[in-house]
Amino acid sequence: MLAFESAEQLLAESDARRYLHVILLNAIRDHATRMEVRFTEDGGLLYYRVEDRDWELSPPPDDVFPLLKPTVREAARLVTPERPDMTVHFGLPEARYEPMEAGWLTYQLGGMWLDLFVRIDPREPFGAIRFDFDPAETREFSEAAGEALAAYASALTPELTEISDDPDLGSAS
Numbered sequence: 001m002l003a004f005e006s007a008e009q010l011l012a013e014s015d016a017r018r019y020l021h022v023i024l025l026n027a028i029r030d031h032a033t034r035m036e037v038r039f040t041e042d043g044g045l046l047y048y049r050v051e052d053r054d055w056e057l058s059p060p061p062d063d064v065f066p067l068l069k070p071t072v073r074e075a076a077r078l079v080t081p082e083r084p085d086m087t088v089h090f091g092l093p094e095a096r097y098e099p100m101e102a103g104w105l106t107y108q109l110g111g112m113w114l115d116l117f118v119r120i121d122p123r124e125p126f127g128a129i130r131f132d133f134d135p136a137e138t139r140e141f142s143e144a145a146g147e148a149l150a151a152y153a154s155a156l157t158p159e160l161t162e163i164s165d166d167p168d169l170g171s172a173s
Contacts (some may be wrong), residue, residue, distance in 0.1 A: 003108035007155035016067035029145040078103035
């Protein structure tokens, strides 16, 4: 389960959990029906679907990217099916069949609970994490998600203000 209690609590989370909170809050705020992190050799790609259109978003940071699957596994209730005995006759040598992990991630926001359907394609270094949102349920959460993101942005602002006001950094002129 993931719970947003306050911006301060979010700042205290690990980078991967904080990133997961932020992308979920953005997807909920924007009424996404699906969000997917696709894994590639060069990192990750983040997409979400709003009004039947897929939008590519900023990719996960390089230091957070490898931690996303374990973070989702820790927060969600997943079922990992047993791998059936089979021989793979195509693809890479030594390839094997990896069944999808599937389950639910409960997100708590402002006293409300939202269950997201989660699928993890466990293939490494590739695969994906997919979240499916129920549009009827997320509509109720949209305003609260926007408020949570605004509070988080405000909590980040003092740190940025302190840096820009530091006289030792000065201008490069």
